[in-house]
């Protein structure tokens with residue numbers, strides 16, 4: 521049965537980013553750069569590559585820099601061209617969202633009441649049909665865009681909700697939403713439940729949900745009924761779990777590599793990963809590694 525195309529990507533970007541304070545006091549976490557590219561740019565590129573028509577940003581009034589970043593700035597481009605930097609002007613134009621190609625909407629989440637609440641804020645701004653949700657602080661790099669892979673896979677499965685998954689060490693399950701696994705076929709995990717941040721000793725599995733979702737539109741009704749869960753926040757995972765019997769849930773192991781750029785360690789790993797694949801950084805990485813051999817190395 522066709523589920524209809526995924527026409528909308530929702531970008532929840534209204535969080536406080538406390539783990540990156542003081543950097544996030546004045547700069548939104550989603551604009552922190554991995555080398556020279558802000559996290560939000562990777563997310564926009566992934567959504568564009570996946571062919572969505574509309575991008576909905578759920579933001580906060582204090583984070584207006586995100587809107588300035590994602591939209592085209594013709595004045596800045598003109599200044600750059602006047603100063604002989606035409607290529608830079610073209611690159612900026614390419615990176616920004618072109619409103620001739622994509623509809624863009626900003627909705628405000630005035631209180632950061634949780635990811636589930638942020639997605640609910642997008643309800644009146646989405647196009648009919650299933651929706652994609654992208655968390656920009658989960659950076660996923662690889663040959664294929666994670667969202668493209670998921671949207672292609674979504675049409676072939678019975679479940680109405682599809683979530684990106686990774687396998688994590690048992691001691692780390694309390695940082696994630698965790699699937700209750702009933703079967704595995706290729707990259708798909710069939711689940712009959714999901715719990716947010718379980719204790720490692722009670723965890724139903726080590727299959728963890730990361731920041732890409734393709735969701736049946738019934739998620740909005742489930743979210744509207746959802747009461748606050750772990751951390752006093754309205755959790756997206758709780759609303760997905762609520763629908764499991766009627767809507768169905770599958771996990772999807774994407775082919776790319778994921779970095780949790782909401783943490784300093786994940787951000788540093790992402791930077792090192794990108795730098796390692798760019799010859800421009802060979803010297804600096806080589807010097808650093810030579811001067812700082814691994815502790816306890818023979």
Ligand code: UTP
Pocket residue numbers: 532533534535536537538539540549550578629631632633634635637638655656657782
């Ligand atoms: P996180 O769970 O990483 O929360 O949000 P956070 O507030 O950004 O960061 P910490 O935990 O305080 O360091 C994942 C994504 O969901 C958005 C965030 O902006 C981020 O892109 N989010 C989170 C919202 O839009 N609203 C919320 O209420 C919570």
